Amino acid sequence: xxxxxxLSLTLNGEPAEVSFAPYKTLLELLREDLGxxxxxxxxxxxxxxACAVLVDGQPQLSCLVLALECQGRAVETVEGxxxxxxxxxxxxxxxxxxxxxxxxxxxxxxxxxxxLLEKEKTPSRERIKEAISGNLCRCTGYQQIFEAIxxxxxxxxx
Amino acid sequence: xKVLGKPRRRVDGRAKVTGQTRFADDIVLPxxxxxxxxxSPHPHALIEEISVGKAQxxxxxxxxxxxxxxxxxxxxxxxxxxxxxxxxxxxxxxGDPVAAVVAKDEQAASEALDxxxxxxxxxxTISDPREALQNPEPRIHAYSxxxxxxxxQAFEFGNADEALARSDHVFEDxxxxxxxxxxxxxxxxxxxxxxxxGKLTLWSSTQVPHYVHRxxxxxxxxxxxxxxxxxxxxGGGFGGKTDICNHEMVAAKAAVLLGRPVKICLNREEVFYLxxxxxxxxxxxxxxxxxxxxxxxxxxxxxxxxxxxxxxGTASTFYTGALQTVxxxxxxxxxxxxxxxxxxxxxGPKRGHGTPQPRFGQEVQLDKIAERLGVDxxxxxxxxxxxPNSLTANWLKVxxxxxxxxxRQVVERSGWKQRFRKMGPGKGLGLACGSYLCGAGLPIxxxxxxQTGVQLLVDRSGQVxxxxxxxEIGQGSDDVLAAIIAEVxxxxxxxxxxxxxxxxxxxxxxxxxxxxxxxxxxxxxxQAAEKLKEQIALAASEQLxxxxxxxxxxxxxxxxxxFVEAVGLAEEKFGTLGSVGSYTPPRSPGRxxxxxxxxxxxxSYTACVVEAEVDAHxxxxxxxxxxxxxxxxxxxxxxxxxxxxxxxxxxGLSEALMEEQVFRRLPPKLSGALVHKIPSLLEYKSLTSLDxxxxxTVLVEDPxxxxxxxxKEVGQGPLLPVMPAVANAIYDAVGVRIDELPITPDKVLKxxxxxxxxxxxxxxxxxxxxxxxxxxxxxPPPWEGGDGNALQGAQRPKLKVSSx
Numbered sequence: 001x002x003x004x005x006x007l008s009l010t011l012n013g014e015p016a017e018v019s020f021a022p023y024k025t026l027l028e029l030l031r032e033d034l035g036x037x038x039x040x041x042x043x044x045x046x047x048x049x050a051c052a053v054l055v056d057g058q059p060q061l062s063c064l065v066l067a068l069e070c071q072g073r074a075v076e077t078v079e080g081x082x083x084x085x086x087x088x089x090x091x092x093x094x095x096x097x098x099x100x101x102x103x104x105x106x107x108x109x110x111x112x113x114x115x116l117l118e119k120e121k122t123p124s125r126e127r128i129k130e131a132i133s134g135n136l137c138r139c140t141g142y143q144q145i146f147e148a149i150x151x152x153x154x155x156x157x158x
Numbered sequence: 159x160k161v162l163g164k165p166r167r168r169v170d171g172r173a174k175v176t177g178q179t180r181f182a183d184d185i186v187l188p189x190x191x192x193x194x195x196x197x198s199p200h201p202h203a204l205i206e207e208i209s210v211g212k213a214q215x216x217x218x219x220x221x222x223x224x225x226x227x228x229x230x231x232x233x234x235x236x237x238x239x240x241x242x243x244x245x246x247x248x249x250x251x252x253g254d255p256v257a258a259v260v261a262k263d264e265q266a267a268s269e270a271l272d273x274x275x276x277x278x279x280x281x282x283t284i285s286d287p288r289e290a291l292q293n294p295e296p297r298i299h300a301y302s303x304x305x306x307x308x309x310x311q312a313f314e315f316g317n318a319d320e321a322l323a324r325s326d327h328v329f330e331d332x333x334x335x336x337x338x339x340x341x342x343x344x345x346x347x348x349x350x351x352x353x354x355x356g357k358l359t360l361w362s363s364t365q366v367p368h369y370v371h372r373x374x375x376x377x378x379x380x381x382x383x384x385x386x387x388x389x390x391x392x393g394g395g396f397g398g399k400t401d402i403c404n405h406e407m408v409a410a411k412a413a414v415l416l417g418r419p420v421k422i423c424l425n426r427e428e429v430f431y432l433x434x435x436x437x438x439x440x441x442x443x444x445x446x447x448x449x450x451x452x453x454x455x456x457x458x459x460x461x462x463x464x465x466x467x468x469x470x471g472t473a474s475t476f477y478t479g480a481l482q483t484v485x486x487x488x489x490x491x492x493x494x495x496x497x498x499x500x501x502x503x504x505x506g507p508k509r510g511h512g513t514p515q516p517r518f519g520q521e522v523q524l525d526k527i528a529e530r531l532g533v534d535x536x537x538x539x540x541x542x543x544x545x546p547n548s549l550t551a552n553w554l555k556v557x558x559x560x561x562x563x564x565x566r567q568v569v570e571r572s573g574w575k576q577r578f579r580k581m582g583p584g585k586g587l588g589l590a591c592g593s594y595l596c597g598a599g600l601p602i603x604x605x606x607x608x609q610t611g612v613q614l615l616v617d618r619s620g621q622v623x624x625x626x627x628x629x630e631i632g633q634g635s636d637d638v639l640a641a642i643i644a645e646v647x648x649x650x651x652x653x654x655x656x657x658x659x660x661x662x663x664x665x666x667x668x669x670x671x672x673x674x675x676x677x678x679x680x681x682x683x684x685q686a687a688e689k690l691k692e693q694i695a696l697a698a699s700e701q702l703x704x705x706x707x708x709x710x711x712x713x714x715x716x717x718x719x720x721f722v723e724a725v726g727l728a729e730e731k732f733g734t735l736g737s738v739g740s741y742t743p744p745r746s747p748g749r750x751x752x753x754x755x756x757x758x759x760x761x762s763y764t765a766c767v768v769e770a771e772v773d774a775h776x777x778x779x780x781x782x783x784x785x786x787x788x789x790x791x792x793x794x795x796x797x798x799x800x801x802x803x804x805x806x807x808x809x810g811l812s813e814a815l816m817e818e819q820v821f822r823r824l825p826p827k828l829s830g831a832l833v834h835k836i837p838s839l840l841e842y843k844s845l846t847s848l849d850x851x852x853x854x855t856v857l858v859e860d861p862x863x864x865x866x867x868x869x870k871e872v873g874q875g876p877l878l879p880v881m882p883a884v885a886n887a888i889y890d891a892v893g894v895r896i897d898e899l900p901i902t903p904d905k906v907l908k909x910x911x912x913x914x915x916x917x918x919x920x921x922x923x924x925x926x927x928x929x930x931x932x933x934x935x936x937x938p939p940p941w942e943g944g945d946g947n948a949l950q951g952a953q954r955p956k957l958k959v960s961s962x
Contacts, residue, residue, distance in 0.1 A: 023265075037184035038177020040393065042343040043426040047839035050343050078177035087175065095171030098797040101805065102632025103174030104181065104344045104393030129847045136839065138343055138394045139632050141808030142850045144801055 009070050011036075012080025022068060026060070027051045029067035030077060038078040038107050042136070049135030052108035053077050059115045061134075078107035081114065090114055090152040099148035101139035109135045113149045121157055125150070160712055161645045162867055165797045168637040169651050170391070170630065182363040182390040183347035187419035190349070191220055193409055194267040194422070196257040196274050197431060198249035201285075201501035201832045202298070203278040205247050205256060212273040213259055218266030221412055222274070223258040228411070232373045234366075234401050236603050238468025240299055243377060243407035249278070250298055250466035251503050252833055253431025255404045260412045260420055283501045283832045285823065287440065287461050288927050290498035298466065298499035304930060308464050308497045309472050312934035313479070313752060315551040316490035316942050321455030325446030329527055332442050332923040333519035334898035335881075337463065338817035339435035340508050341844060344393020346432060347423035348406045350413035357384045359662070360410050364389050365399040365629050366669030369602070371661045373402040374410055385410075386662030392670075395631035396809070397507040400671045401434045401469050430837035434506030435819060437474055437497075438463040439515035442926045443523050451533050453542050455490035458482060458516060461929055462497040467504040471497050473602070473755055474505070477512025480756030482520060483550035485561065485593045485763070486542035490939070491551045494931040501832055502821055507671065509809060509874050513594065514881060518899060521590035521882030525889065534578070535589050535886070536569050539765075551939040553748035553946045557760050558870075560789025560860030561591060564765035567787035567856045572767040579890060584772050586890025592764045592878025596791075596862070596871040597674025599743045599757030608740035609674070611665025612682040614643070614690055616735045620722035622647065622654045624686075627667030628679045629659040633873050634798040635675045641794050642680050642866055646687035647694075648711030649721055665738065673871030676794065677759050678741045680866030685739030693735065694721075697728035744864065750937045750948040760862040762870040763789040766807075766879035769851075770887035777907030781811060781884065787856040791870030796857065802872040803855045808845060810880025816843040816900050897922025 004019040011034065020033040027044070030036045030053070042048035044063045051062040054076040081088040090110050093099065100106040109132055116123055116131040123131070128149050129142075137145065173179045210222040225246025233239040245254050257274050261267035281296045284306055294305025302308045322328050348362040358380065364370050367389035375382035392399055405422045412420040424432065440461040446454035460478040464471045479493035510517070528535040539561075544550070546559045568589070569575065578587045601609055613625040624643055628635045636658055640651040657664060667679055695706035698716045702709070709717040716724035729735055746757030767785040772778070784807055793799045819842075820835045836842045861868020881899055889895055894909035897920060905921045913919035938944030 021265075031184075032186075035186075036177075037180075037186075040181070040344070041183075042345065043839045045426065045838065045840070047426075048343055078175075082176065087172070091175040094175045096167045096797075098168075098801040100171065100174040101634070101798075101801055102342075102344070102392060102394045103170075103179045104342075104632075106174055107177050110175065129850075133846045133848045136343060136844065136846065138341055138396065138809070138844070139805045140801055141804035141806075141853065142847045143804045143853055144797075145847070 005068060007067065007071055009072065010074040012076055020067060024067045025063050026065040026067045026070055027062035030062060036077050036079050040104050040107055050105050050108045052111045052135065054111055054115055057115065057118065059112045076111065078110055081110060089155040090117065090149065093148040093152040093155065097148040097151060098144040099140065105135055105137045109137065109145060117153055117156060122153060159645065160648065161641050161651060163793050163796065166651065166795050168634050168795065168798060169640045169656065170636050179391050181344055181393050182349060182361050183423045185349045185361050187349065187351055190419040190421055191260050191262060191416065192264045192267050193258055193260045193412060193420050194264060194271055195255040195405060195408065196271045198252060198254040198256055200249060200278050200280050201252050201283045202281040203249050204281065205245065205249065205276060206279050207277040208257060209275040210257065213270040216266065216270040216273055218262040219259055219270045221260040221416055223408060223412060225256065228377065230377050230379065232377050232402055232407065233468055234369060234470055234602060235468065235472055237472055240301065240468045241404065243404050251501050253428065253503055254466065258408045258412065260416065280829065284499065285821065285832045286500060287463050287498045290500055291927055291929065298501065302499060306499050308468060308499050309475055310932050311475060311495040311752065312931045313552065314492045314934035314936045316939045318455040318457045318490040318492035321490040322444060322446040322457065325454045326449040327530065328444060328446050329523055330444045331519065331523045331526065332897065332926055333522065334923045335439050335515035335518055336899055337436050337438040337505060337819040338813055339430065339433055339819050339842065340396040340398030341842065342392065342394030342396060342398050345424045345426060345429050346399060346403060346405065348409045349419060349421045350410040351419035352413055352417055357386065358410055358414055359386045359388065360406060361388045361390050362406050363392050363399055365392060365395045365631055365671055367629060367659050367661050368627060368666050368668055370402055370406055374407065377407045378411055378414065389629040389659035392629065392631035395670060396509045397511060397671065398434060400669060401506050403432060426839055427837045430834060431503050433465065433503035434469055436508040437505040437512065439478055440923055440926060441516055441519045443519050445523055447527055451531050451538050451541055453486055453488055456482060456488055457492040459926065460495045460516065462495065463505065464497045464499055465502040465504040466499065469504045469506040471505065474507060474512040476752065476755035478516050480552065481513050481593065482516055483552050484554055484556055484761050485544060485591055487544050488551055492934065496929045496931065509877050510594065511672065514878055517592050517878045518881045521879060522885050522897060525886040536565055536574060539591055540565055549747060549940045552756060553746065553753060553940065554756050555747055557864055558791065558860045558862040559763055560858045561763035561765065563858045564763055564787035564789055565591065567858065568765045568767040568785040571854055572785040574767060584774055584891055586770050586887045588768045588770065588883045588886025588890055590766055590879035590882035590886060592875055593761050594871060594875035594878060595672050595758035596677040596760040596762060596865060597743060597758055598672040599746050600754045601668055608742045610667040610678040610682045611738060611740040612679060612686045613665050613738045614686045614736060616690060616725055618726045618729050620725055622649065623657060624654055624683065625657045625664040626679055627659060627661065627664045628675050629670040631670045633670065633802060634795065635670060635679065637798060638676050638794050639679060639683055642683045643687045646684060646691055649714050673874045676869055676871060677865050680869060681741040682739040684866050686737045689737035689739065690735065693732050694724050694728045697731040698724040701727055747946045749946040750935055752935060759864040760791065760870050762872065762875040764876045764879050766883045768880065768883040768887040770884060770891050772888060772891045772906060774892060774910055777903035777910065779815060779888065779901065779903060779906060781851045783852045783854065785854040786876055787858050788872060788876045789858045789860050789870065790872050791862045791865050792859050792868040793857050794869050799857055799872050800855050803876040804853050806874065806876035807853050807880055808850060810877040811884065812845040814881040814884040814899060814901055816902065818900050894919040895922065
């Protein structure tokens with residue numbers, strides 16, 4: 001009896017195909033079937049933001065997205081953020097400025113911030129706060145995250 | 159300093175921003191099975207029967223385990239070995255694990271859990287300390303000291319009653335600090351596997367791999383030498399991963415029985431049940447002062463709600479009184495404490511371990527004292543600060559104290575003198591201070607061995623690998639290790655490979671708790687690196703014809719040759735290179751029973767000013783800005799140090815304003831059980847990015863001679879003053895005292911209503927129950943001729959009902 005379903009999508013810019021149990025969320029598909037464990041989970045109920053990825057450029061909580069909904073769509077995760085070996089400016093700024101402490105909420109915040117900076121080149125501090133308000137971080141107190149996003153925006157404008 | 163003090167990317171920074179950091183749940187092994195735990199739905203019950211037949215027969219199920227498979231108990235403290243991996247006959251909180259299913263995937267395991275039938279006989283629920291005191295039966299644990307009182311402690315360092323009697327003023331205040339939880343974003347996970355040699359490996363999100371290692375050997379009755387525990391980098395710890403967990407023991411046993419890897423990852427609800435968070439503490443402070451504001455003595459009583467098991471609780475209870483003496487001069491001090499068992503998830507250490515609760519009380523009371531005496535609260539504190547290199551009334555040896563500078567910094571930067579009591583209606587400033595350990599002086603099981611070890615491997619390639627059992631929980635312990643070795647050897651921190659937190663291949667480190675890692679691991683790292691440096695210098699000096707002392711190790715060079723060349727010469731001269739270093743804290747002068755909790759190689763100090771705004775119509779609270787100054791001794795990496803300070807401010811503010819672990823009793827028709835009100839991230843409120851105020855952070859450097867390059871802790875101390883500073887700011891804003899945490903708008907509104915009716919404008923505990931504190935252990939303070947020992951005849955607390 002065949003129980004798995006089949007999905008084709010664009011994953012971090014490359015075509016990908018995967019066969020998996022139909023009940024899985026995008027989060028489970030990424031972590032368990034595609035081996036991309038960079039995307040994290042903190043609640044599986046859409047409360048913490050740790051699992052945020054980009055679906056067609058929009059930040060989505062992958063724990064709330066049924067994987068089957070992603071047929072033909074473009075999914076981006078933290079693994080696909082850099083340009084080859086070079087870090088994305090957000091990644092570099094996060095590493096340099098202390099925006100990642102334990103690093104667990106980091107992939108979700110990076111993806112959310114990436115979507116923000118793709119829409120707005122010079123977001124205000126208030127806009128940044130608002131954009132990541134669905135991503136909980138228990139380590140940093142957020143200050144260094146705000147600063148890293150601002151620094152990355154600056155580096156991206158230059 | 160070539161490395162220390164300069165802002166740098168942490169050595170593990172790249173892994174953390176690329177998703178390459180491998181947390182426990184990221185580990186996937188061939189043929190791996192998945193485990194789920196069945197947890198008690200009753201807060202207090204006896205298990206009469208468990209039927210697992212249907213679960214065993216469920217497709218995909220490989221193994222079902224119950225309490226009978228685990229005859230041996232465990233517990234983090236030798237005095238509280240009171241937990242079974244799976245409860246065999248008595249469950250003590252909603253969430254107590256009773257059975258485990260191992261299956262091909264989580265789905266099948268979850269389905270099988272529903273097929274396990276457990277017949278419970280519910281017992282009367284003990285929901286809080288008052289009920290625990292009133293109901294010695296049913297006993298939650300047979301080993302408790304008296305009825306449902308787990309532990310009783312009483313100490314008297316000089317006659318405090320007499321000191322209070324001759325004081326110009328005596329202040330008596332009651333405070334309550336609600337329990338709350340760590341809420342690391344990473345849920346606890348563990349993977350167990352038997353390797354090709356038949357030995358067990360456990361990967362776990364733990365802050366204490368060494369203690370887990372010991373517990374596994376005990377519970378599984380396997381030789382410790384055949385067990386390896388690897389602490390994966392933790393996705394946040396805050397103390398929530400410092401206890402030994404049921405799921406670690408059960409997954410390990412399952413892997414041994416099945417010969418296949420077994421993984422478990424708790425869901426968020428289960429993390430709330432596992433808990434081990436901040437103890438709810440009721441406190442009564444009686445403090446004497448002279449008319450010019452010098453403290454004369456203090457009598458502190460605490461009543462600690464422990465939840466269902468011992469855990470770290472005995473130590474936590476000592477900590478509700480141990481550090482009241484290290485901030486201000488306190489000539490006489492009396493401390494009584496009791497921890498009770500209740501049918502709630504077990505409490506334990508959360509950032510500040512047992513000390514934030516009394517710190518809240520002490521600093522709010524100081525604010526009240528300052529007001530009554532008409533003294534500026536900052537001046538009152540400056541007047542009372544402990545002198546550096548002091549012995550305290552309870553025989554703690556304190557070294558450097560940078561608190562005066564911390565206070566001056568936050569006073570200056572916040573405009574305190576111009577703005578305190580002058581901000582107009584609804585706006586206010588509050589000030590508070592704190593101090594914390596830089597590592598617990600004693601290990602949690604008695605031994606004379608080092609608390610930490612560092613081993614270095616270096617060879618002709620110039621590579622330096624540092625092995626240490628220390629656990630990276632986000633605080634940056636790998637970065638500290640690399641930075642200190644780099645500083646000594648004159649190389650770049652990125653040239654050092656850190657291998658940490660692995661009991662199979664790294665020297666022991668007791669774990670990431672009590673803010674011990676920088677000081678202890680750092681001292682061991684210096685020792686190891688200095689030994690290596692000596693060999694390299696000797697070999698290089700022969701070649702260069704200069705004396706070894708004159709060779710500078712800097713910028714990847716040894717004198718005029720490269721570090722790699724010098725290492726090659728050393729390998730030629732001495733054979734294979736390597737060195738070890740270790741650290742044991744200095745012995746504390748306290749000799750009385752109970753003196754083991756509180757000593758530390760050094761103490762950190764913090765001062766904080768909070769600005770608050772209160773809407774008098776709604777009670778709504780806003781905190782626009784916080785100023786904080788922390789005496790860190792010396793900064794290793796300012797980027798990380800600032801992150802620790804601001805993360806502490808965040809967590810402290812969140813505890814002050816909203817975090818609470820609360821329970822409610824179901825109506826009788828729904829069993830009357832006591833259940834968790836909010837086991838989810840949505841309902842357990844914590845500050846988001848939108849709620850976080852601006853933080854002005856200052857690092858004050860007052861190097862301590864016991865610390866590596868003088869560096870003290872920064873991970874926990876900065877949390878301590880935040881909560882009382884918030885309460886004091888609210889008083890400055892609207893003239894109401896909220897003597898309990900969290901301070902929510904409804905409490906502020908209620909206090910404002912009382913104020914408008916002319917009643918005492920205060921919300922907080924109204925009474926302190928009668929607690930049968932024992933006769934105290936009497937220890938004369940150093941200035942009253944004591945030698946650190948208890949007086950004869952008072953060595954052991956005797957149980958006696960005293961008036962409270």
